Amino acid sequence: MAERHEALELDVADPLAGLRARFRVPDGLIYLDGNSLGALPVGVPAAVARTVEQEWGVDLIRSWNTNGWWEAPARLGDRIGALIGAAPGQVVVCDSTSVNLYKLLVAARARRPDRPAVLVDADDFPTDRYIVGAVAGASGTSVARELGPDVGVVVRSHVNYRTSRLHDMAAVTAEAHAAGAVVVWDLSHSVGVVPVQLDAAEVDFAVGCTYKYLNGGPGSPAFAYVARRHQDDLHQPVAGWLGHARPFAMAPEYEPAPGVLRLLTGTPPILSMAALEAALAAFDGVAMAAVRAKSVALTSYFVELVAARLGARFGLASPATAAERGGHVCLSHPDAYPIVQALIARDVIADFREPDVLRFGFAPLYLRFVDVWDAVDHLVAVMDGAEWDTPGFRQRAAVT
Amino acid sequence: MAERHEALELDVADPLAGLRARFRVPDGLIYLDGNSLGALPVGVPAAVARTVEQEWGVDLIRSWNTNGWWEAPARLGDRIGALIGAAPGQVVVCDSTSVNLYKLLVAARARRPDRPAVLVDADDFPTDRYIVGAVAGASGTSVARELGPDVGVVVRSHVNYRTSRLHDMAAVTAEAHAAGAVVVWDLSHSVGVVPVQLDAAEVDFAVGCTYKYLNGGPGSPAFAYVARRHQDDLHQPVAGWLGHARPFAMAPEYEPAPGVLRLLTGTPPILSMAALEAALAAFDGVAMAAVRAKSVALTSYFVELVAARLGARFGLASPATAAERGGHVCLSHPDAYPIVQALIARDVIADFREPDVLRFGFAPLYLRFVDVWDAVDHLVAVMDGAEWDTPGFRQRAAVT
Numbered sequence: 001m002a003e004r005h006e007a008l009e010l011d012v013a014d015p016l017a018g019l020r021a022r023f024r025v026p027d028g029l030i031y032l033d034g035n036s037l038g039a040l041p042v043g044v045p046a047a048v049a050r051t052v053e054q055e056w057g058v059d060l061i062r063s064w065n066t067n068g069w070w071e072a073p074a075r076l077g078d079r080i081g082a083l084i085g086a087a088p089g090q091v092v093v094c095d096s097t098s099v100n101l102y103k104l105l106v107a108a109r110a111r112r113p114d115r116p117a118v119l120v121d122a123d124d125f126p127t128d129r130y131i132v133g134a135v136a137g138a139s140g141t142s143v144a145r146e147l148g149p150d151v152g153v154v155v156r157s158h159v160n161y162r163t164s165r166l167h168d169m170a171a172v173t174a175e176a177h178a179a180g181a182v183v184v185w186d187l188s189h190s191v192g193v194v195p196v197q198l199d200a201a202e203v204d205f206a207v208g209c210t211y212k213y214l215n216g217g218p219g220s221p222a223f224a225y226v227a228r229r230h231q232d233d234l235h236q237p238v239a240g241w242l243g244h245a246r247p248f249a250m251a252p253e254y255e256p257a258p259g260v261l262r263l264l265t266g267t268p269p270i271l272s273m274a275a276l277e278a279a280l281a282a283f284d285g286v287a288m289a290a291v292r293a294k295s296v297a298l299t300s301y302f303v304e305l306v307a308a309r310l311g312a313r314f315g316l317a318s319p320a321t322a323a324e325r326g327g328h329v330c331l332s333h334p335d336a337y338p339i340v341q342a343l344i345a346r347d348v349i350a351d352f353r354e355p356d357v358l359r360f361g362f363a364p365l366y367l368r369f370v371d372v373w374d375a376v377d378h379l380v381a382v383m384d385g386a387e388w389d390t391p392g393f394r395q396r397a398a399v400t
Numbered sequence: 401m402a403e404r405h406e407a408l409e410l411d412v413a414d415p416l417a418g419l420r421a422r423f424r425v426p427d428g429l430i431y432l433d434g435n436s437l438g439a440l441p442v443g444v445p446a447a448v449a450r451t452v453e454q455e456w457g458v459d460l461i462r463s464w465n466t467n468g469w470w471e472a473p474a475r476l477g478d479r480i481g482a483l484i485g486a487a488p489g490q491v492v493v494c495d496s497t498s499v500n501l502y503k504l505l506v507a508a509r510a511r512r513p514d515r516p517a518v519l520v521d522a523d524d525f526p527t528d529r530y531i532v533g534a535v536a537g538a539s540g541t542s543v544a545r546e547l548g549p550d551v552g553v554v555v556r557s558h559v560n561y562r563t564s565r566l567h568d569m570a571a572v573t574a575e576a577h578a579a580g581a582v583v584v585w586d587l588s589h590s591v592g593v594v595p596v597q598l599d600a601a602e603v604d605f606a607v608g609c610t611y612k613y614l615n616g617g618p619g620s621p622a623f624a625y626v627a628r629r630h631q632d633d634l635h636q637p638v639a640g641w642l643g644h645a646r647p648f649a650m651a652p653e654y655e656p657a658p659g660v661l662r663l664l665t666g667t668p669p670i671l672s673m674a675a676l677e678a679a680l681a682a683f684d685g686v687a688m689a690a691v692r693a694k695s696v697a698l699t700s701y702f703v704e705l706v707a708a709r710l711g712a713r714f715g716l717a718s719p720a721t722a723a724e725r726g727g728h729v730c731l732s733h734p735d736a737y738p739i740v741q742a743l744i745a746r747d748v749i750a751d752f753r754e755p756d757v758l759r760f761g762f763a764p765l766y767l768r769f770v771d772v773w774d775a776v777d778h779l780v781a782v783m784d785g786a787e788w789d790t791p792g793f794r795q796r797a798a799v800t
Contacts, residue, residue, distance in 0.1 A: 040457035057440035061433045096666025098640030127641040130654040134639040218670035239534040240498030241527040254530040266496025269672035270618035
């Protein structure tokens with residue numbers, strides 16, 4: 001296992017190896033942060049340039065009709081829907097994950113008026129917890145830590161942003177339904193790397209991020225899913241003109257658009273939407289089961305290499321069993337911060353997360369097994385080598 | 401007045417004529433819709449390409465620090481602040497105008513808990529009315545049409561999207577304050593064309609759009625202003641991680657960032673932000689008083705030409721006095737829709753607004769007086785000419 005040629009052989013045998021050509025991955029960079037900002041798909045620069053220079057610059061306001069700008073939120077939504085097991089007409093792309101979570105949480109809350117508590121994991125992503133707290137503070141809702149008879153809404157990340165723990169979507173949803181609650185899933189760390197079957201799991205609502213494994217570009221708009229059965233009487237709080245049934249009627253009263261389109265609020269950021277649309281082409285013809293198989297192989301290889309070469313020097317902060325893990329792996333170490341900085345200095349890009357976590361993301365569409373091998377080799381070098389003995393190495397954490 | 405050479409002479413004398421070179425305005429197009437989507441500034445394509453190819457494609461996640469992505473909402477905010485009389489630290493760029501209005505309306509509402517009514521004009525832009533209605537419906541607030549002792553918040557567009565009526569910001573604000581209310585101004589149709597002095601007028605809150613006269617590109621992110629005196633205890637409802645005092649602490653409880661940064665919610669759409677930042681360079685060294693002077697001259701010239709050449713065939717749906725008018729002019733006609741379509745077929749881009757309004761926007765940075773002359777000439781030709789006599793011309797309104 002500890003020989004580099006074995007990694008190269010795994011790459012030769014990788015059925016998805018050819019997908020790397022769909023991305024511009026900088027030479028010499030080992031990019032283990034695609035779970036934070038996905039790499040640039042090759043088709044994006046030309047698509048964005050066309051949107052700027054032709055659609056905006058020449059066609060101007062006419063593009064809303066002639067270049068499909070109006071339909072972009074629903075069109076991109078359906079395209080993402082195909083990756084998460086959602087039949088058409090249930091997903092829109094708009095706003096940020098946080099704003100969409102707010103809208104859906106208020107909407108979900110209104111479906112269980114007699115159950116005032118919202119259940120959210122104490123270690124879930126901060127926005128999820130903050131938005132739950134904000135909605136709770138404004139509406140007399142309470143925040144629960146366990147599923148009980150007072151819980152009307154369960155908010156849950158499919159894959160935890162820090163630990164990478166993967167939740168059983170169908171089981172959690174069924175359990176919530178049996179208890180009388182509806183569920184809002186945050187797919188930010190699973191969409192594009194873990195198979196998701198929203199319709200089959202009878203999920204109620206979901207939100208997700210598009211700039212991680214979907215590679216939509218920095219701050220690309222998020223998506224929101226509303227199961228068809230919840231759409232017709234859904235009431236979302238940020239009722240803007242774009243979610244009106246007839247936006248250009250400029251009618252005196254708000255009348256929500258039919259279906260999931262009522263989640264729209266204001267004008268979408270078309271340049272960022274164009275980048276996302278071009279980026280999604282990287283998934284054309286790719287089965288999510290194959291993506292997951294490679295993802296499991298990559299993370300398992302990393303865990304095995306770390307165990308073999310670094311022994312007990314790091315804690316494993318993610319599930320040891322691949323089936324319980326998403327697309328990233330976290331290690332723990334008291335000097336996590338300077339170690340990550342030393343890796344970055346070696347062009348191995350990983351994340352530090354407070355207080356002691358090193359987070360490594362493995363995007364299956366463009367990462368190779370040899371990248372995993374090289375990353376661990378650099379980690380060994382950092383731990384054994386010159387940086388570690390530099391005076392002040394461990395102290396750098398305190399000053400940044 | 402009715403001779404084209406007079407328009408050409410006005411262009412020769414125009415001190416801002418040189419600014420047109422800061423834009424790509426398509427040859428042969430008379431673009432009177434810069435109040436809906438501003439033209440493409442020349443620096444934008446290269447700036448966006450650099451952001452996509454270098455910052456995203458090569459620098460990747462490091463760009464949040466090395467390329468100033470984190471600071472973009474505040475940096476662009478201060479740059480817009482300079483155009484609207486706001487000292488630094490009071491404006492951020494984020495989300496859409498509608499989402500920002502929602503945040504500020506809820507925040508403003510909380511400042512006058514004993515005054516449950518929100519005053520909004522019945523003919524204001526739909527999003528303003530819908531958001532007021534949504535907040536009212538959720539919080540027991542009522543919607544008022546007159547300033548009275550129950551009104552805690554006044555929402556007002558500086559320039560009306562349809563009529564172009566320009567409100568006296570200082571007077572309305574002072575009147576509201578005297579009555580015990582705070583004011584949220586919507587600057588969407590005034591920023592970049594009408595001088596705005598938020599600090600001097602002692603405005604409380606403001607929102608605005610960046611893709612109209614600021615030329616930020618389709619759906620570019622909006623801005624929000626919070627006067628410094630309101631910042632420290634401001635409570636905004638969509639409390640996301642980016643508005644946290646320490647976003648990367650991933651702390652269990654939400655603690656708002658100091659100052660106006662607490663308005664931030666989720667990750668900003670960096671590509672759209674990059675376009676906006678490059679677009680704002682079109683205002684470098686330009687005095688808003690000079691922009692307003694040319695704006696008044698353009699709209700007055702249009703009104704005079706229409707009166708002289710089309711007499712009583714159109715109603716003037718905007719104030720006749722330039723001082724009461726923003727940067728666009730609306731005419732009314734029962735056949736407004738087919739007339740606008742006929743103009744568009746002649747490459748004169750104007751807007752139709754329900755039910756009978758033709759809206760013409762005059763962006764002073766790139767429009768010429770000869771464009772105004774030619775536009776009116778086309779309008780005369782439409783009214784006198786072949787299109788008008790085409791069978792079914794007037795009926796087209798019914799089918800689109």
